[in-house]
């Protein structure tokens with residue numbers, strides 16, 4: 001068993017942040033630690049117990065660099081089309097500041113992705129395109145809880161991660177780089193993994209709970 005930070009389950013749940021600038025790009029991650037986190041991820045629920053999930057751990061510098069180039073290309077397009085629109089929409093100065101900080105942080109990751117020592121790419125099969133809503137839901141739910149478990153297990157061990165989907169705009173190209181049979185297997189994200197600079201992460205600001213929780217019927221607030 002690898003070394004852990006000694007956080008409680010609640011602390012891990014409350015402080016597993018999207019880590020980008022605080023990824024320690026100079027420190028290697030032992031494959032055993034990644035495997036330990038993936039073994040925990042495997043305990044997540046999955047439809048019919050079929051374990052249709054696959055996790056590609058990418059450490060090879062050449063492949064990381066090729067994937068990072070695709071990620072950058074996709075992110076540049078996204079930023080040009082969507083990013084500016086989002087910035088314009090944010091009139092509240094606090095919200096605009098938060099958004100700018102996030103965009104700068106995302107840009108940092110984009111510019112430094114190939115230096116992150118480990119990528120984990122969760123995949124599921126079959127692809128969701130053309131499937132019914134229940135089947136799509138089953139497929140997403142057979143990979144996303146496991147992926148989040150992986151990220152929580154990583155945090156408990158002092159590793160930082162960030163759920164990213166930017167490379168999916170170039171999913172076919174990345175499938176080629178990793179020999180993934182694209183027609184049968186869908187990549188759902190890319191998790192950069194590295195030790196963090198410092199381990200003191202805080203809970204994020206979120207909307208007040210009563211604005212997102214309804215009781216007994218849509219829109220109904222708790223009245224007792």
Ligand SMILES: Cc1cc2nc3c(=O)[nH]c(=O)nc-3n(C[C@H](O)[C@H](O)[C@H](O)COP(=O)(O)O)c2cc1C
Nearest residue numbers: 016017018019102106109162163164165166167204
């Ligand atoms: C569906 C989804 C897609 C995301 N895609 C990206 C991405 O492509 N690149 C990135 O840097 N962060 C990405 N993120 C991370 C979010 O920006 C981050 O979770 C959010 O800002 C909240 O920060 P927190 O997780 O630290 O609370 C994504 C998160 C989710 C849930």
